[in-house]
């Protein structure tokens with residue numbers, strides 16, 4: 352049964368017998384980000400309700416974040432919200448309800464192994480760049496598409512009926528069968544082998560005691576969904592921001608050269624840690640476009656990846672009374688924070704509508720800088736990585752990977768938008784989500800190889 356939520360509604364109400372539900376959903380589909388913005392501006396210190404495409408959501412006022420972020424999973428559940436949101440039963444995302452293994456291997460093994468992983472990631476990146484940019488030369492710029500994506504084609508009510516008829520590649524069973532074909536032999540080999548590998552599959556095999564391959568495969572797929580699209584979108588946005596603000600390029604490139612010089616020209620974790628300006632630039636870029644996993648797990652099912660104007664997705668599993676003494680969040684309520692509007696609120700950031708790539712950079716080398724000001728840090732107003740107990744456990748890996756990628760591109764290539772373009776392409780807004788343009792091209796020109 353739908354919980355009764357007592358808060359101001361923004362946008363069309365579903366009305367008696369849900370007569371206006373389709374209209375409310377349509378409104379959110381086309382104008383969701385504006386509704387969230389409107390609710391936040393009008394009622395910043397109060398909660399408000401919006402009808403999204405899938406469910407009614409209570410958007411919580413920022414003043415309550417500190418008391419909600421540390422509540423246990425038994426009261427406010429991120430996993431339950433994701434599973435319900437993403438039809439976990441069909442998509443197998445419900446694997447995340449079994450344990451926190453998927454999260455723990457990121458927080459512990461993946462992060463601890465970063466010093467060993469970076470050189471391998473750098474080799475992989477060199478190989479990928481040589482393949483992808485094969486036509487690129489030092490004489491002239493060559494255009495490459497920055498990003499591509501597929502849109503989800505079927506309405507929710509029809510999905511169970513259509514599932515058996517969808518093209519095999521888009522069927523979960525087909526995807527799982529392919530994954531099994533590739534991964535079962537790899538998992539079995541690793542279970543008996545004495546060799547250890549430094550990768551997520553190995554971390555999952557080592558920490559999963561039961562030994563059955565299927566739960567490991569599902570968790571690896573969930574992690575792939577959580578990791579790839581968030582990081583890709585953050586990198587695409589950063590590249591757009593760099594091309595739109597070429598005045599940052601030399602300073603970011605000089606920083607990368609200086610860091611590489613101290614490490615003999617090869618990328619190590621220590622090299623990446625020196626990229627303080629890039630750290631700030633990536634954080635500012637993320638502030639301007641707030642991603643979150645609410646939709647990302649859908650990619651696991653159907654192929655969509657977006658950024659959202661709301662974040663901190665939780666399902667209330669046991670009713671919560673807020674500190675104002677009157678507001679009760681009933682069991683079953685889906686709650687969110689207004690991530691996008693919060694990130695541009697002058698309460699949290701000076702001149703929030705100005706892009707300041709070095710907003711979080713402290714020239715004294717960062718000694719005086721609070722850790723919250725790092726790319727992976729969580730300062731008030733920032734829910735881009737989530738908040739509290741379930742803050743993204745892959746953020747140190749994501750940070751290292753994106754810095755490696757952006758810095759390597761700047762070292763190896765001159766980059767710019769196509770001739771005549773000086774601003775970012777408009778993002779795409781749909782169903783409260785924000786996606787960087789999937790069609791924008793960027794021009795690349797090889798830079799002379801530098802000796803370190």
Ligand code: HEM
Pocket residue numbers: 429430451453454457461574577578579581582585642643644662663664734735736737738739741742743744745746748749
């Ligand atoms: C720029 C890149 C990324 C962004 C912006 C991002 C953002 C987020 C956000 C907002 C959440 C929800 C946290 C909450 O609501 O408190 C989350 C959860 C999660 N992220 Fe990330 N993420 C990124 C990259 C990654 C990567 C690279 C990995 C894995 C290698 C990863 C693994 C996860 C997992 C496993 C969860 C679920 C945690 C749980 O439910 O316990 N993420 N991420």
